Amino acid sequence: MNRxxxxxxxxxxxxxxxxxxxxxxxxxxxxxxVIGLSLFLVVRFFRLINQYAVDVPFQDHxxxxxxxxxxxxxxxxxxxxxxxxxxxxxxxVSRILSRATRWNMRAESFAFGGFLTAATAIALLLKRRLxxxxxxxxxxxxxxxxxxxxxxxxxxxxxxxxxAIPQFLLMVYALAFTIKRTGLRCxxxxxxxxxxxxxxxxxxxGPVTVGLxxxxxxxxxxxxxxxxxxxxxxxxxxxxxxxxxxLVGYRFNPGAPGFVFPYPHPGLYPYAMALxxxxxxxxxxxxxxxxxxxxxxMAAAAAAWVWHIRRAGALRAxxxxxxxxxxxxxxxxxxxxxxxxxxxLADVSDSHYVTLTAPCLLAIYLACLDINGRRLRTACVAVxxxxxxxxxxLVKNADRDAxxxxxxxxxxxxxxxxxxxxxxxxxxxxxxxxxxxxxxxxLQSKLDYLRExxxxxxxxxx
Numbered sequence: 001m002n003r004x005x006x007x008x009x010x011x012x013x014x015x016x017x018x019x020x021x022x023x024x025x026x027x028x029x030x031x032x033x034v035i036g037l038s039l040f041l042v043v044r045f046f047r048l049i050n051q052y053a054v055d056v057p058f059q060d061h062x063x064x065x066x067x068x069x070x071x072x073x074x075x076x077x078x079x080x081x082x083x084x085x086x087x088x089x090x091x092x093v094s095r096i097l098s099r100a101t102r103w104n105m106r107a108e109s110f111a112f113g114g115f116l117t118a119a120t121a122i123a124l125l126l127k128r129r130l131x132x133x134x135x136x137x138x139x140x141x142x143x144x145x146x147x148x149x150x151x152x153x154x155x156x157x158x159x160x161x162x163x164a165i166p167q168f169l170l171m172v173y174a175l176a177f178t179i180k181r182t183g184l185r186c187x188x189x190x191x192x193x194x195x196x197x198x199x200x201x202x203x204x205x206g207p208v209t210v211g212l213x214x215x216x217x218x219x220x221x222x223x224x225x226x227x228x229x230x231x232x233x234x235x236x237x238x239x240x241x242x243x244x245x246x247l248v249g250y251r252f253n254p255g256a257p258g259f260v261f262p263y264p265h266p267g268l269y270p271y272a273m274a275l276x277x278x279x280x281x282x283x284x285x286x287x288x289x290x291x292x293x294x295x296x297x298m299a300a301a302a303a304a305w306v307w308h309i310r311r312a313g314a315l316r317a318x319x320x321x322x323x324x325x326x327x328x329x330x331x332x333x334x335x336x337x338x339x340x341x342x343x344x345l346a347d348v349s350d351s352h353y354v355t356l357t358a359p360c361l362l363a364i365y366l367a368c369l370d371i372n373g374r375r376l377r378t379a380c381v382a383v384x385x386x387x388x389x390x391x392x393x394l395v396k397n398a399d400r401d402a403x404x405x406x407x408x409x410x411x412x413x414x415x416x417x418x419x420x421x422x423x424x425x426x427x428x429x430x431x432x433x434x435x436x437x438x439x440x441x442x443l444q445s446k447l448d449y450l451r452e453x454x455x456x457x458x459x460x461x462x
Contacts (some may be wrong), residue, residue, distance in 0.1 A: 027133035034124065034134045038142040041392065042117050045146055046110070048395070052403040053109035053154050054410035055457050057450075058434050059157045061105065062441040067091075068098050070450060078198060083255025084339070086246065088199030089169075090161015103455040108158040115164035116355070121144045122171040123362060129178040130318050131369050140385045143392030144361045148399060149282050152351035155403050159200075163355035166202030169195055170328055170359055173205060174321045182228050186235040194242050201356055203246070204331040208324055209239040215313045227297040268345070272337040274298055277347040280357035282391030283410035284398060301326050301360050304367035318370050322363045327359035351399065361388070410434075414457045417447070 032329040057065060064082045068091075087094075097107040120142050127138055145167075153163050173192045181187035193209040196202030213236035220229040263269065271291050278294030295430045311319035333353075340348050361384070368380035413430035417423065423443060427433040435441050451458045 010282070023042075027135070030136040030138075031134040034138045034142070035207050037139050038120060038124070038146070038248035041142050041146040042113075042120075044395075045113050045116070045148070048148060048151070048403070049106075049109045049113050049154060052151075052407040053106040053158065054407050054414070055105045055459075056410050056434065057103075057105055057435075057446075057456060058410065060159065061157060062212065062443060062446060064091075064433045065098075065103075066446055066449070067096065068095060068103075079249070081253070082248060083253050084335075084379075085162070085200050085203050086198045087161045088197075088202070089165050089195055090159065091198055093160060102459045103450070104459065105158065107156045108160060110162045111181050112154040112158050112164040115168040116146060117162055119164075119168040119171045120426050122168070122175055126171065126175050126178070126321065127369075129175065129364065130321065130366065137381050137385050140365050140381075140388035141362060144280075144358045144365070145356065147282065147358065149279065149351055149391055150354035150358070151403050154226055155406050162200040163352075166196060166200045166247075167355055167359065169199065169202050169205065170325070170356075174324055177320045177324065178185050178317050182231050186231045190235050190238050194363035197242050201332055201335070204328050206239055206243050206246070207331065208327045210236055210243075211327065212312065212320065212324060215309075216315060219313050219315055227439045229316050254339045256339045256343060258344075259339055260342040261338060263338075263341050268341060269337055270298075272293075272345060272348045273333050274359055275345060276333045276336055276353055277301075279349045279351065279358070280354045280361060280391065281387050282396065284349075284396070286349055290349075297361070297364070300364050300367075301330065305330075308367065308370075308443070316364065322367050322370070323331050325359045325363035325366075329357055329363070332356045333360075351402075367460050391434060405431075419460070423447070 012142065058083065064080065064087065067077070067080060072104060074092060074095075076097060078086075078088055080091050093111055094108065096112060097104075101107045123141050123145060124134065124138065127141060130344065132233055150163075153159075169192055171187065176185060176188040176192060179188060181359045189209060193205045196205035199281035213232050217229060217232045217236065220232055274291045274294030274297075275286055275293070277297040278290045281293065281297060283290045304322055308316075308322045312323040336353050337348055365381070365384050365388075368377060368384060371377040371380060409430040409432055413426045413434060416429040417426035420426070423433075423438060435443055438444070450456050454461055
C-alpha cells in the first residue's frame with residue numbers, strides 16, 4: 001500500500017483556526033467522556049471478577065493446565081493443542097501467572113480482564129486513527145467490548161488464550177492496517193497473524209490475512225506497483241507457511257461432545273448464527289424475536305462487508321479494517337455454530353462466545369461512521385449506541401444470578417473437599433462437578449498434586 005493512498009483515508013490533523021480550536025475543545029470534552037466511561041466499565045469489570053472469580057480449576061483446566069507441572073519448553077507450551085485450537089501466548093501467560101501466584105485460578109480471570117482492557121484501548125485508538133478525535137457517541141466502543149454479557153468466558157473456566165488474547169490480537173491486527181509504510185505494515189501483520197494462528201480462536205487471522213493479501217495483491221498488480229506486489233506476496237506466502245506449521249502434529253478435535261456434521265437440520269445454521277449475534281447485543285433466549293434481532297445484525301454485517309470489500313481492494317484503510325473485523329467474526333461464529341449446534345440452541349447462544357463476536361459490532365459501528373449521508377449516518381449510529389447501552393451499561397439480573405451461582409457453588413466445593421477430601425461430596429455440595437469425567441482427567445491424582453505442592457486452593461494449607 002503506498003503512502004498517498006493511505007493518507008487520504010486516515011484522519012487529518014486539525015488546523016489552528018478559531019473554529020478548529022472550538023471544535024478541539026468540544027472534542028476533548030467528548031474524549032474525556034468516552035475515556036471516563038471506559039474507566040468506569042473497566043473498574044466494574046474487575047470488581048465483577050473480584051466478586052465472582054474463585055480459585056479452583058474447573059472443567060477444561062483439568063485437561064490442559066497440569067501440563068505446567070512437567071515444566072515443558074516454551075515452544076511445547078506455545079504449540080499445545082486444546083480442542084480445535086492451540087494455546088499459544090495463552091499458555092505462556094499462564095506459565096508466568098502460575099509461577100507468580102502458585103496456580104491461583106483467579107489470576108486467569110484478572111488476566112482475561114487485562115487483555116480486554118488493552119483491546120478496548122486499542123479499539124479507541126483505531127477509531128481515532130481512522131476518523132479523528134473521539135466523539136461522545138464513541139461510547140459504543142467500550143460498551144460493546146467490555147460488556148458483562150461475556151461473563152461465562154471468565155467466571156466458570158477462565159482461559160485467556162481462547163477469547164481474550166485473540167480479541168486483543170485482532171485489535172492490534174486492525175490497527176496495523178493504519179501503518180503507512182508497506183514493509184513495516186506487512187511485517188506487523190505477518191507477526192500478529194503468526195501469534196494469532198497459534199493462540200486460541202485467533203487462528204482465523206490466518207485465512208483473513210491470506211484473503212486480504214490476495215485482494216491487495218490484485219490491487220498492486222493493477223497499479224503496476226512491483227514493490228507492493230512483492231511485499232504483499234511475501235506476506236501471503238508467509239501466512240500460508242504459518243498455516244502449514246500450525247498443522248504439524250495437529251489432530252482434528254471439534255471440542256464438543258455433541259458434534260455432528262452435517263447437522264440433520266441445516267436450516268438451523270443461519271438461525272443459530274443469528275442467536276450468537278443477538279447474545280453479543282445482550283439479548284437472552286432462543287426464541288424467534290431474539291433470532292430476528294440477531295439476523296438484522298448479521299444482515300448489517302453482510303451489507304457492510306459487501307460495501308467495503310471493493311474499497312478494501314483499493315487499499316482504503318477504513319474499509320480494510322471493517323472487512324477484516326467482519327471476516328474474522330463471521331468465521332468464528334460459523335465455527336461456533338457448526339461445532340456446537342449438536343449441543344442445542346441454548347449452548348450456541350451461550351455467553352461464552354460474546355468476546356469474539358463483539359468485534360463484529362465494532363466493525364458495523366465503524367461502517368456507520370463511514371456513511372456519507374448525515375441523516376442515515378446519525379440514525380445508524382443512534383441505533384448502535386442504544387444497542388451498546390443495552391448490552392454493556394448494566395449487568396442483567398439473569399447474568400448476575402448465574403455468576404453468583406457458579407461462585408457460591410465453587411466456594412462450597414472447595415470447603416467440602418478440603419474438609420473431606422472426597423470428590424463426590426464436594427460435587428454434591430456445589431450442585432455441579434468440577435469436571436464431568438473424573439476418571440478420564442485423573443481428577444483425584446491432580447487434586448493430590450495440588451495438595452502436596454500447596455497450589456491453587458491448597459496454597460495456604462499447612
